[in-house]
Amino acid sequence: MGSLRVLGGPYTRPPVAPLSRTGPVAVVGASGSLGFGLAIRLARTGVPIAIGSRDPERAVQTATRAAAAIPDGSFAAYDNAGAVRAAGAVILSVPFRNQSETLATLRDALRPGQLLIDATVPLAAAVGGRATRMLGVWQGSAAEQAAEMAPAGVRVVSALHTVSATKLNDLDRVLDEDVLVCGDARADKREAALLIERIEGLRCVDCGRLEMSRTAESLTALLIGVNARYKVHAGVRLAGLCDPSWE
Numbered sequence: 373m374g375s376l377r378v379l380g381g382p383y384t385r386p387p388v389a390p391l392s393r394t395g396p397v398a399v400v401g402a403s404g405s406l407g408f409g410l411a412i413r414l415a416r417t418g419v420p421i422a423i424g425s426r427d428p429e430r431a432v433q434t435a436t437r438a439a440a441a442i443p444d445g446s447f448a449a450y451d452n453a454g455a456v457r458a459a460g461a462v463i464l465s466v467p468f469r470n471q472s473e474t475l476a477t478l479r480d481a482l483r484p485g486q487l488l489i490d491a492t493v494p495l496a497a498a499v500g501g502r503a504t505r506m507l508g509v510w511q512g513s514a515a516e517q518a519a520e521m522a523p524a525g526v527r528v529v530s531a532l533h534t535v536s537a538t539k540l541n542d543l544d545r546v547l548d549e550d551v552l553v554c555g556d557a558r559a560d561k562r563e564a565a566l567l568i569e570r571i572e573g574l575r576c577v578d579c580g581r582l583e584m585s586r587t588a589e590s591l592t593a594l595l596i597g598v599n600a601r602y603k604v605h606a607g608v609r610l611a612g613l614c615d616p617s618w619e
């Protein structure tokens with residue numbers, strides 16, 4: 373499909389870190405809670421966003437909603453494949469039950485060298501179970517399933533599982549938490565971290581290889597239980613780490 377570009381005036385806030393890739397960041401699932409929150413938070417830091425949806429009309433509506441939230445942001449609306457083609461990096465933010473079919477439809481759009489940041493959490497709620505329980509994933513984690521399904525050469529990193537969409541969407545809310553980043557190549561994790569850390573208050577921690585994503589993903593189930601008990605939107609903060617460097 374063609375794209376709708378919703379552009380505001382020049383962005384005033386100085387960039388936190390230079391963007392390492394040209395082109396926008398695609399958010400697949402941007403009409404959802406997490407995807408929308410990430411889209412507007414990143415756009416607020418000057419990152420151009422390619423809004424992806426299965427439904428082009430919903431992508432347009434989402435881009436319009438995002439532009440209303442961030443008038444200086446740059447949002448373009450596409451179907452999911454169009455967003456991925458337009459982007460340097462891709463954030464995958466869809467329910468676990470739809471992760472594999474979404475990746476299957478993106479097979480021809482994803483290209484070698486592209487960075488894919490997977491935020492999927494395989495909660496049992498995906499199959500009618502409890503949100504405080506995890507599903508077993510044959511590959512070990514949702515991220516490893518993504519890596520298996522993505523075309524060869526796509527660089528898969530997992531992150532953002534423990535960041536509350538509610539907090540991201542409330543732009544007045546000050547964030548102050550860690551983002552657990554897993555991946556098989558340090559350079560890929562660094563690239564994801566430099567992007568994510570543009571969002572003020574998010575600190576990325578290198579949590580090891582992609583196989584560690586199983587642990588990072590399962591923390592979401594734990595946090596959902598904590599949130600229900602304490603009526604909060606808790607995140608994680610690792611103690612004893614002073615300014616972990618990505619250099």
Ligand SMILES: NC(=O)c1ccc[n+]([C@@H]2O[C@H](COP(=O)([O-])OP(=O)(O)OC[C@H]3O[C@@H](n4cnc5c(N)ncnc54)[C@H](OP(=O)(O)O)[C@@H]3O)[C@@H](O)[C@H]2O)c1
Nearest residue numbers: 401403404405406425426465466467468470492493533537
């Ligand atoms: N919500 C949170 O606080 C949070 C935090 C961390 C991680 N996560 C994880 O991030 C992912 C997204 O969470 P969410 O809460 O944003 O989910 P969501 O709002 O339920 O869905 C996100 C988007 O996925 C797309 N989608 C829905 N059904 C689909 C289907 N059958 N096939 C393909 N795409 C479909 C929809 O976009 P279109 O209809 O526009 O295509 C939808 O807006 C999940 O894996 C979740 O576990 C969520």
